[in-house]
Amino acid sequence: MNKKKLFSLLPSVDEVLNDKIIIELIKEYPRSLVVDTIRKNIDNIRKNIINLEEDQLNNFSIDYDKFINNISNELRLSYSLSLKKVINATGVVIHTNLGRSLLADSIKEEVWKVASRYSNLEYDINKGKRGSRYSHLEEIIKNITGAEDVLVVNNNAAAVLLVLSTMSKNKEAIVSRGELVEVGGSFRIPKVMEESGAILREVGATNKTHMSDYEDAINENTGVLLKVHTSNYRVLGFTGSVDIDELSRLSKEHDIPVIEDLGSGLFIDISKYGLSYEPTVIDSLKKGADVVTFSGDKILGGPQAGIIVGKKEYIEKMKKNQLTRALRVDKLTIAALEATFRLYLDEKKAVEEIPTLRMLTYSMDKLNDKARKLYEIIKNQNLDIDIKIEDGYSQVGGGSMPLETIDTKVITIVPKNMGVSELEEKLRLSEDSIVARVYDNKYVLDVRTIFDDEFESISKQLTNALK
Ligand SMILES: *Cc1c(COP(=O)(O)O)cnc(C)c1O
Numbered sequence: 043m044n045k046k047k048l049f050s051l052l053p054s055v056d057e058v059l060n061d062k063i064i065i066e067l068i069k070e071y072p073r074s075l076v077v078d079t080i081r082k083n084i085d086n087i088r089k090n091i092i093n094l095e096e097d098q099l100n101n102f103s104i105d106y107d108k109f110i111n112n113i114s115n116e117l118r119l120s121y122s123l124s125l126k127k128v129i130n131a132t133g134v135v136i137h138t139n140l141g142r143s144l145l146a147d148s149i150k151e152e153v154w155k156v157a158s159r160y161s162n163l164e165y166d167i168n169k170g171k172r173g174s175r176y177s178h179l180e181e182i183i184k185n186i187t188g189a190e191d192v193l194v195v196n197n198n199a200a201a202v203l204l205v206l207s208t209m210s211k212n213k214e215a216i217v218s219r220g221e222l223v224e225v226g227g228s229f230r231i232p233k234v235m236e237e238s239g240a241i242l243r244e245v246g247a248t249n250k251t252h253m254s255d256y257e258d259a260i261n262e263n264t265g266v267l268l269k270v271h272t273s274n275y276r277v278l279g280f281t282g283s284v285d286i287d288e289l290s291r292l293s294k295e296h297d298i299p300v301i302e303d304l305g306s307g308l309f310i311d312i313s314k315y316g317l318s319y320e321p322t323v324i325d326s327l328k329k330g331a332d333v334v335t336f337s338g339d340k341i342l343g344g345p346q347a348g349i350i351v352g353k354k355e356y357i358e359k360m361k362k363n364q365l366t367r368a369l370r371v372d373k374l375t376i377a378a379l380e381a382t383f384r385l386y387l388d389e390k391k392a393v394e395e396i397p398t399l400r401m402l403t404y405s406m407d408k409l410n411d412k413a414r415k416l417y418e419i420i421k422n423q424n425l426d427i428d429i430k431i432e433d434g435y436s437q438v439g440g441g442s443m444p445l446e447t448i449d450t451k452v453i454t455i456v457p458k459n460m461g462v463s464e465l466e467e468k469l470r471l472s473e474d475s476i477v478a479r480v481y482d483n484k485y486v487l488d489v490r491t492i493f494d495d496e497f498e499s500i501s502k503q504l505t506n507a508l509k
Contacts, residue, residue, distance in 0.1 A: 043099045043100050043102070044099065045091055045092070045094065045099065048091045048094075048099070048102060049088065049091060051104055052084055052087060052088060052091075052104070053084065053104075053106075053109075055077060055080050055081055055084065058080045058084070058110075058113075059076075059077070059080070061110060063110050063114065064076065064080070064110065064113070067113070067114060067117060070117075071117050071121055075117065075120065075121065076113075076117065079113050079116050079117050079120070080113055082116075083109055083112055083113050083116070087104060087109070090102075126475065127475070128140060128474075128475040128476070128477050129474055129475065129476045129477065129492060129496050129499065129500065130477055130491040130492070131476055131477060131478035131479075131486075131487040131488055131491065131492050131500070132477055132478060132479055132488060132491060133434065133435070133436035133437060133450055133452070133479075133488025133490050133491055134436070134437045134438075134439035134491065135398060135401045135402055135436065135437070135438055135439050135440075135490065135491060136339075136340055136341065136398060136438060136439040136440025137439050137440070137491075138439065138440055140477065142339040142340065142346070142440055143338075143339040143340065143342070143343045143344060143345075143397070143398045143440075144343075144397040144398065145343075145344070145345065145378055145382065145397075146343070146381075146382065146385060146395040146396050146397065147395070148381075148385070148395050149377075149378060149381035149382060149385075152377055152380075152381045153374060153377045153378050153381065155377075156373055156374070156376075156377040157373070157374055157377070161373060161377075163175050163178075163373045163376070175370070175371075175373070175376060176192070176193060176194065176361070178376050178380055179192060179194050179376060179379060179380055179383070180192050182380060182383045182384060183349065183351060183383060184351075185387075186309060186383060186386050186387070187309075187323050187324055187327060187351050188324060188327060188328075189327055189334075189351035189352055190352065190353055190354040190357075191351070191352065191353065191354040191357035191358065192349070192350065192351050192357065193349075193350045193357050193360050193361060193366070194338075194347050194348070194349050194350070194371050194375075194376070194379065195347070195348045195350070195366065195369040195370065195371060196346070196347065196348060196369045196370070196371055196375075197337065197338075197346055197347065197348045198303070198305065198335055198336060198337040198338075198348040198349075199229045199234060199348065200348045200369040201303075201335040201336075201348030201349065201350050202231070202234050202238075202303050202335055202348075203234050203237060203238050203365070203369070204238075204350070204360055204363060204365050204366060204369060205301055205333055205335060205350060205356075205360065206234070206235055206238035206239075206240040206265075206266070206268075206301075207238040207239055207240070207363060207365055208356065208359050208360045208363045209265055209266050209299060209301070209333070209356055209359075210238070210239075210240035210241075210265030210266045211238065211239040211240060211265070212239055212240075212241065212265075213240065213241065213263055213264060213265025213266075214240070214241045214242075214243040214259075214261070214263050214264045214265055215235055215240040215241065215242060215243060215265055215266050215267075215268050216243045216245055216256055216259050216260070216264060216266070216267050216268065217231070217235075217242065217243070217244060217245070217267075217268040217269075217270065218244075218245055218246045218251035218255070218256075218269075218270075218283060218284070219244045219245065219246050219247055219248050219251065220246060220247070220248050220249060220250070220251055220272070220281075220283055221251075221268075221269065221270040221271075221272055221283070222244065222270075223270055223272050231270055231303075240265060240266075241263075241265075243259055243264070245258075245259045249280055249281045249282075250280065250281060250282040250283075251282065251283055251284060252282065252284065253284050253288055253292065256284060256289065256292055257292060260292075260296050260298065264296075264298050265298075266298065266299050266300065266301050267289050267292065267293050267298060267299070267300040267301070268300075268301050268302075268303070269284075269286055269289055269300065269301070269302045269303070269331075270302075270303045270305075271302070271303060271304045271305045271306075271321065285329070286300070286302050286321075286326055286329045286330065286331050287329035287330055289330075290329060290330025290331060290332075291330070293330070293332070294330070299332040299333065299353075299356060300330065300331055300332055301331065301332065301333045301334070301335070302326045302331040302333075302334050302335075303334075303335045303336075304321060304323060304326060304334055304335065304336040305336060305337060305340065306320065306336060306337060306340040306341040306342070306440070307323055307336035307337055307338065307340060307341065307342035307349060308320050308321070308322045308323060308336075308341050308342070309322055309323060309324065309342070309386050309392075310322070310386075310389050310392065310393070310399075312341075312402065312403070315393075315402070315403040316403075316448075317402065317403075317438075317446060317448065318446055320341075323336060323351065327351065327352065331352065332352050332353045332356060333350060333351070333352035333353065333356050333357070334350070334351050334352055335348060335349065335350050336348075336349055337349075337440075338375070338379055338382075339440075340440045341398060341399070341402075341438070341440070342382070342398075343382060343392075343396035343397065343398035343399055344378060344379050344382035344383070344396075345374070345375045345378040345379055345382070346375065347371055347375050347379055348369075349379075382396065401490055401491060402438065402448070404490060406449065406451075409450055409451045409489060409490060410451055412451070412489040412490075412492070412494065413431045413451035413452070413453060413489045414431065415494065415497060416453055416487070416489055416492070416497045416500065416501075417429065417431050417453055419497050419498065419500075419501045420453070420455075420500070420501050420504060422501075423501060423504070423505050425457075425504065425505060425508050426457065426458045426459055426508060427455050427456060427457050427458060427504075427508065428455070428456040428458070429453065429454070429455050429456075430453070430454050431451055431452070431453060431454075432451070432452050432453075432454050433449065433450075433451065433452070434449075434450050434451065434452035434486065434488055435447035435448065435449065435450060436448045436449075436450040436488055436490045436491070448490075450488055450489070450490045451488075451489055451490075452486050452487060452488045452489065453486075453487040453489065454484040454485065454486050454487075455484065455485040455486075455487070455504070456483070456484050456485070457485070457508060459508070460507075460508065462480050462483055462484060462485050463480055465485050465507055465508075466478065466480050466485055468503075468506075468507035469485075469500075469503055469504065469507055472503040472506065472507065473503070474496075474499040474500070474502075474503050476499075476500060476503060487500065
């Protein structure tokens, strides 16, 4: 056998296009993509032939089935979307890298209707005239928070930017040194303040800020007092900060508005469910914050959004700020947010249907139940592994409640014929993209963030990976 002879064995693109399997693939994928993929695979074999040594020539053959199989796999990969569903087995409920909050199943239809059909997005049906896209959210958010007025923008970083730009441009915004936080993705409060045109006036020390620190800093060029909820870290030990109700008293004395950036939008007291207390939006307003900002996709459990609630006089001004146009929310966000807020009209319903709240408040019985189910399904495969149900800890995530570890149940797996990290990689790269932790040389699946309808996929991919 010589190379020339081998080249003559290569199929032509046209021949491959007549293959039964390829004919089926052309029904599924664009023809041009199929042709390109065939050509690339033929080229690969050609290159292999070119690189053959003399003594390898006689042993070389073209594995036609493998060739067709490669084409099929490559087509599937290159045609799949980059943004796709993954299985979150990490137990981090609000996982910023994995899409933060999940929307409730029950709002699916409402969102899809607005997405796929015309809507009254900026049309007042009663008057037959142009309306405002923000009107759809106003009543329900006012109703739930008790606020005078509402404005919704793209995310909470944008909310803080807009609030400061409107209320403190070229004026000093007084903020405690203990609250100059960076939240994930390098969003830094001091940087945002700079961008907004507000002048940062830091007071106090990292661990302690007193009322008198704020008081001493107030002057004729003070724009606002700003309180930032340090969502993602805690200063422990000898610490002290000024609560929003005290700041509000000071703000009234000096006729300077006070803003609170809460980070997470909480509407129910989650300490009832065994988690530690976090300030709710309603508390913050009741205690006298003039304006409060929070995220739509942290504990609130809605779509990405930044929600601003508070006094009408300030929010009216924000609505007229040119930045608002640049930060405006899409109709999908409005639809999803309105439908999510509607669930909050009934706390029980909110906790049952909003995935973020449901996962955070699972009872130990429920977790045990989930763990046993997943354990049985995997156990039935008779795989070459050590598998156990163990106690573990989940996290809230999303830069919320950093110290909170919630008791959970995990499935731990130790494969007998493979390293744990190899298993982790195989499952991550599998068709179902399973993201889990490796801890203590075990593969750890936290059932808190796994949906029951994902158990079969995990078992199937595990079986494949161990083959
Ligand atoms: C998360 C967070 C933000 C940023 O919110 P995004 O919705 O992610 O833009 C701002 N401030 C605080 C205190 C936060 O915790």
